Amino acid sequence: MAIKPRAKYTMRDVARLAGVSTSTVSAVINGSVPVSSARAEKVRAAMAALDYHPDEVARSLKTGRTNVVGVIVPDITNAFYPEVVRGVEEAAGKAGYSVLLCDSSEDARTEEKHLNTLFARRVDGVLLACCAHSTAYDTMVRRRFPMVFVDRVPAAAPEGTIATDNVGSGAMAARHLIALGHERIAMLAGNLELSPHRDRLEGFRKAMQEANLPIRDEYLISGGVQVQDGDDAGVQLLALHPRPTAIMVSNNQLFLGLLQALERRQVRIPEEVSVVGFDDHVWNAHFHPSLTAVAQATFEMGRRGFELLQHIMGRKPGEELPEKHVRLEAELRVRNSTGRAG
Amino acid sequence: MAIKPRAKYTMRDVARLAGVSTSTVSAVINGSVPVSSARAEKVRAAMAALDYHPDEVARSLKTGRTNVVGVIVPDITNAFYPEVVRGVEEAAGKAGYSVLLCDSSEDARTEEKHLNTLFARRVDGVLLACCAHSTAYDTMVRRRFPMVFVDRVPAAAPEGTIATDNVGSGAMAARHLIALGHERIAMLAGNLELSPHRDRLEGFRKAMQEANLPIRDEYLISGGVQVQDGDDAGVQLLALHPRPTAIMVSNNQLFLGLLQALERRQVRIPEEVSVVGFDDHVWNAHFHPSLTAVAQATFEMGRRGFELLQHIMGRKPGEELPEKHVRLEAELRVRNSTGRAG
DNA sequence: CTGTTAGCGCATTCAC
DNA sequence: GTGAATGCGCTAACAG
Numbered sequence: 001m002a003i004k005p006r007a008k009y010t011m012r013d014v015a016r017l018a019g020v021s022t023s024t025v026s027a028v029i030n031g032s033v034p035v036s037s038a039r040a041e042k043v044r045a046a047m048a049a050l051d052y053h054p055d056e057v058a059r060s061l062k063t064g065r066t067n068v069v070g071v072i073v074p075d076i077t078n079a080f081y082p083e084v085v086r087g088v089e090e091a092a093g094k095a096g097y098s099v100l101l102c103d104s105s106e107d108a109r110t111e112e113k114h115l116n117t118l119f120a121r122r123v124d125g126v127l128l129a130c131c132a133h134s135t136a137y138d139t140m141v142r143r144r145f146p147m148v149f150v151d152r153v154p155a156a157a158p159e160g161t162i163a164t165d166n167v168g169s170g171a172m173a174a175r176h177l178i179a180l181g182h183e184r185i186a187m188l189a190g191n192l193e194l195s196p197h198r199d200r201l202e203g204f205r206k207a208m209q210e211a212n213l214p215i216r217d218e219y220l221i222s223g224g225v226q227v228q229d230g231d232d233a234g235v236q237l238l239a240l241h242p243r244p245t246a247i248m249v250s251n252n253q254l255f256l257g258l259l260q261a262l263e264r265r266q267v268r269i270p271e272e273v274s275v276v277g278f279d280d281h282v283w284n285a286h287f288h289p290s291l292t293a294v295a296q297a298t299f300e301m302g303r304r305g306f307e308l309l310q311h312i313m314g315r316k317p318g319e320e321l322p323e324k325h326v327r328l329e330a331e332l333r334v335r336n337s338t339g340r341a342g
Numbered sequence: 343m344a345i346k347p348r349a350k351y352t353m354r355d356v357a358r359l360a361g362v363s364t365s366t367v368s369a370v371i372n373g374s375v376p377v378s379s380a381r382a383e384k385v386r387a388a389m390a391a392l393d394y395h396p397d398e399v400a401r402s403l404k405t406g407r408t409n410v411v412g413v414i415v416p417d418i419t420n421a422f423y424p425e426v427v428r429g430v431e432e433a434a435g436k437a438g439y440s441v442l443l444c445d446s447s448e449d450a451r452t453e454e455k456h457l458n459t460l461f462a463r464r465v466d467g468v469l470l471a472c473c474a475h476s477t478a479y480d481t482m483v484r485r486r487f488p489m490v491f492v493d494r495v496p497a498a499a500p501e502g503t504i505a506t507d508n509v510g511s512g513a514m515a516a517r518h519l520i521a522l523g524h525e526r527i528a529m530l531a532g533n534l535e536l537s538p539h540r541d542r543l544e545g546f547r548k549a550m551q552e553a554n555l556p557i558r559d560e561y562l563i564s565g566g567v568q569v570q571d572g573d574d575a576g577v578q579l580l581a582l583h584p585r586p587t588a589i590m591v592s593n594n595q596l597f598l599g600l601l602q603a604l605e606r607r608q609v610r611i612p613e614e615v616s617v618v619g620f621d622d623h624v625w626n627a628h629f630h631p632s633l634t635a636v637a638q639a640t641f642e643m644g645r646r647g648f649e650l651l652q653h654i655m656g657r658k659p660g661e662e663l664p665e666k667h668v669r670l671e672a673e674l675r676v677r678n679s680t681g682r683a684g
Numbered sequence: 685c686t687g688t689t690a691g692c693g694c695a696t697t698c699a700c
Numbered sequence: 701g702t703g704a705a706t707g708c709g710c711t712a713a714c715a716g
Contacts, residue, residue: 011693051484057402061692083419103428121399286598377685396709397710
């Protein structure tokens with residue numbers, strides 16, 4: 001009856017120590033079948049004595065479920081994503097799931113590689129913020145794989161997406177500038193292959209149209225999404241005649257680059273030009289001047305994204321989803337980088 | 343010979359389609375045994391045709407290895423950790439490992455829970471930035487579990503730790519202030535249960551001693567590590583007579599809180615008080631004034647932390663590690679928040 | 685070189 | 701209520 005001390009114990013060790021069969025141990029662990037309380041207690045004691053933790057690998061092989069979800073983000077060092085991931089992790093943890101984290105580095109091939117790995121590891125589902133030229137949607141369809149698109153959403157996806165209402169919040173930011181009397185408004189629109197950027201531009205257009213304001217071609221700069229791209233765009237805008245009196249920026253890296261350029265040229269904000277950007281975080285309040293920005297519901301995006309995935313993972317064939325697309329409201333935090341037009 | 347279309351295929355399906363046995367398929371996949379190139383090609387074709395990916399769960403059960411490492415951080419939304427995680431993820435990916443991410447929320451019980459989960463999932467090793475009152479070290483020893491402590495290091499750990507040279511970099515920051523002629527230097531030392539904070543304080547003490555400068559009790563504030571704690575400490579310091587002319591801060595949240603308090607009281611930086619803090623990031627350069635800060639080698643910490651873990655996971659019983667403790671140099675980025683004393 | 689076989693640790697019928 | 705037996709998909713002897 002003596003069990004040799006070992007690094008890892010199996011159900012058989014527990015069963016032997018408790019003087020029962022392995023199926024009784026299994027029944028105690030899973031509560032699947034009634035067990036007399038006396039024996040159940042002996043089993044629990046044996047498990048504790050051996051520091052026994054059921055082998056989830058074996059369990060997964062048997063049940064066909066891993067209780068793991070994959071999360072793929074384009075860049076975990078972009079302050080936006082850790083908050084989303086935190087939301088996922090917390091919701092997942094409560095539901096008994098663990099999170100496999102992958103970083104695609106904004107590269108579609110890396111993304112696809114991660115998708116294959118996650119598939120091979122038999123994760124129960126995937127949350128994905130896809131990158132430009134992503135093939136993930138096709139892969140998902142081909143494999144009939146439970147997946148939720150987060151933040152960045154392929155136009156084709158018929159269900160399983162969660163993102164900020166980017167059209168609405170883009171319009172909100174633009175309307176803020178318009179309400180301050182600005183008419184010559186520029187936009188750094190980012191990478192138009194990505195739904196958030198595309199949608200924010202659409203919102204911008206909508207707001208400008210409503211106000212009967214023209215959008216000059218040279219005031220619309222798109223393409224890159226990095227700090228340097230924002231800096232370049234800033235330089236470009238400052239060279240124009242007439243200059244814009246306000247600039248809207250569709251992500252935080254571009255925002256930073258733009259500020260760099262304005263600072264270098266000693267352009268006063270908001271006296272000479274007002275700026276509003278996307279993605280708020282604690283530091284924005286401490287810039288000089290403090291920054292007006294759109295704050296997305298990052299944490300909630302992660303949490304509800306996981307819940308949506310749970311619905312997809314759990315549904316029967318043919319069953320409908322309670323919600324196919326979740327859109328979250330954003331909030332405009334008005335600070336000192338935006339002011340009345342000249 | 344016809345294989346019914348299914349969501350997931352097994353090695354048997356591949357074997358049947360290729361007209362070989364499962365062990366041949368296995369041999370092709372693992373390259374463990376030579377296979378004639380003709381048959382190997384047929385196997386590869388069958389795998390591609392079925393979009394077959396070997397079931398890593400089954401493989402893990404068989405081999406006893408999962409090729410997964412766990413990473414536990416106290417707060418993934420703290421900008422320091424995503425960079426470390428990115429370093430881990432990249433190094434891990436290259437070595438064929440995936441990363442299970444857990445967030446302990448600075449709570450020792452949650453940390454222990456995650457550790458149990460990771461253990462049950464049979465991850466091959468764990469990278470841990472532990473929180474105060476962590477029991478992880480004992481758990482590791484008890485289970486003889488491959489583990490590397492990252493950033494936050496238990497004093498007892500005889501090997502398997504990686505962190506910044508916090509004593510040295512604490513001294514470096516303090517010496518910078520001393521070199522500028524400051525004598526009344528205060529420090530927000532953070533939570534002294536955590537090794538980075540404890541070590542930075544030690545470095546501070548060392549530098550002050552070298553310079554024959556006294557450390558007043560009321561200039562040394564420790565305990566919390568949140569933004570509000572930094573704000574409170576700032577208020578406290580401003581009430582003193584004489585006031586310190588320079589303040590050193592041991593993490594980025596406290597730093598932010600301190601800046602808040604100074605801003606509210608309209609204390610001019612660096613004219614009235616110089617400030618230097620820990621953890622640099624892109625935004626620091628855009629504060630008003632730009633912030634002098636110690637930049638840790640975050641990415642490298644992750645990368646080399648994983649490599650250290652690999653050594654631990656791979657070593658034979660009794661074998662020594664090439665390096666037991668890795669200490670990384672930090673860099674002081676001097677900007678405009680520090681200036682000459684009065 | 686190739687195929688047959690025996691488990692890895694567990695959950696789950698199925699008899700008792 | 702309980703235990704013995706089967707197999708999840710794969711790898712690693714082993715025998716041919």
